[in-house]
Structure formats: structure tokens, C-alpha cells
Amino acid sequence: MKKPDTLRRTILSFVPALAADPAKLSLFVDKGRIAARAGGTLSLEYRYTLNVVIEDYAGDVDDLMVPLLAWIAEQQPDLLEGTDPEPFAFESELLDADRADVSISIELTEAVRVTPKEGGGFDADHLEEPRDRDEFDGVCCVPLWQLFMRDHLVAHTSDPAFVPDA
Numbered sequence: 001m002k003k004p005d006t007l008r009r010t011i012l013s014f015v016p017a018l019a020a021d022p023a024k025l026s027l028f029v030d031k032g033r034i035a036a037r038a039g040g041t042l043s044l045e046y047r048y049t050l051n052v053v054i055e056d057y058a059g060d061v062d063d064l065m066v067p068l069l070a071w072i073a074e075q076q077p078d079l080l081e082g083t084d085p086e087p088f089a090f091e092s093e094l095l096d097a098d099r100a101d102v103s104i105s106i107e108l109t110e111a112v113r114v115t116p117k118e119g120g121g122f123d124a125d126h127l128e129e130p131r132d133r134d135e136f137d138g139v140c141c142v143p144l145w146q147l148f149m150r151d152h153l154v155a156h157t158s159d160p161a162f163v164p165d166a
Contacts, residue, residue: 001029001046002126003050003076007071008025011052012025014066014067024057025054028053034046043113046110047107052105053103054104061092072088075108087106090105110126110127112125
């Protein structure tokens with residue numbers, strides 16, 4: 001599983017209090033499951049609850065939640081795109097007026113494509129989440145590569161996956 005490490009790096013990069021004392025940050029994988037189907041492939045999907053625990057935190061809780069939401073938008077965007085407006089849950093034990101222990105629970109998935117190697121064995125490639133596509137005002141949920149007004153290109157994607165027709 002790769003997502004816990006990327007979240008740890010994000011939190012330590014954007015929360016100075018935790019960067020100064022990373023021992024206060026712990027991550028746990030709970031309720032892990034594997035989704036797979038019979039067929040011609042051994043590809044699978046990890047499904048699990050990631051629990052992020054911050055002990056003795058004296059900073060502003062917004063300094064935790066905002067980078068976490070940005071990470072979710074990139075690493076698990078379906079949590080923000082569905083009908084449930086609550087992408088994760090949290091609990092906090094208020095230790096005193098300035099400090100708290102904070103626990104955050106996030107339901108995550110990781111798709112893994114498994115392919116046989118020549119000569120035996122397997123390669124397991126963790127697939128990236130579909131990247132955010134450029135958004136255009138007034139147009140919801142449609143991936144736009146280029147927008148023309150009559151014959152004039154007025155907007156285009158910055159997505160490096162887009163290759164215009166030659």
C-alpha cells in the first residue's frame with residue numbers, strides 16, 4: 001500500500017509542528033480487505049480504513065484538515081465527488097485549552113494491476129487515481145480537452161495526458 005506513506009509525507013510537509021516532531025504522527029491501517037474477481041488476471045484492489053493519529057497537537061486543527069483535503073482531492077478524489085459531503089471522520093481528545101490528541105479515519109482504496117513476468121513471477125503496479133481534469137465554469141463533470149468558439153481555441157487542458165491530433 002502506497003497511500004499511507006504519501007499522506008505521511010504530505011502532513012509532515014505542510015504541518016510545521018509535526019515536521020519538527022514527527023513522532024507525534026502515527027498511521028494505522030484497519031479493516032483491510034482485498035477485492036478481486038476470478039478471471040484471467042490477479043489484479044486486485046486494497047480497501048481499508050487509514051487512521052491518522054496526531055498526539056499532543058498544539059496547532060490549529062485547520063492546519064491539519066486543509067492539507068488532508070488537498071491530499072484526498074489528489075489521492076482519493078471519489079471521496080469528494082460523491083453524494084456524501086463527508087470525506088472522512090475525526091475524533092479529538094481535548095487535553096487542555098491548547099493541546100489535543102486527534103484521530104482521523106479515511107476509507108481508502110488502491111487498485112493494483114498484476115501482470116505475469118516473462119520467465120515466471122508477477123509485476124504489481126499500483127495505479128494512480130484518475131487525475132483531476134480542468135474545470136470550466138458552468139460545465140460539471142465533463143472532461144474537456146479543448147474548447148473552441150467557432151474556429152478559435154479559447155481554452156485547453158493542462159493535463160499532460162492530452163495529445164492533440166496532429
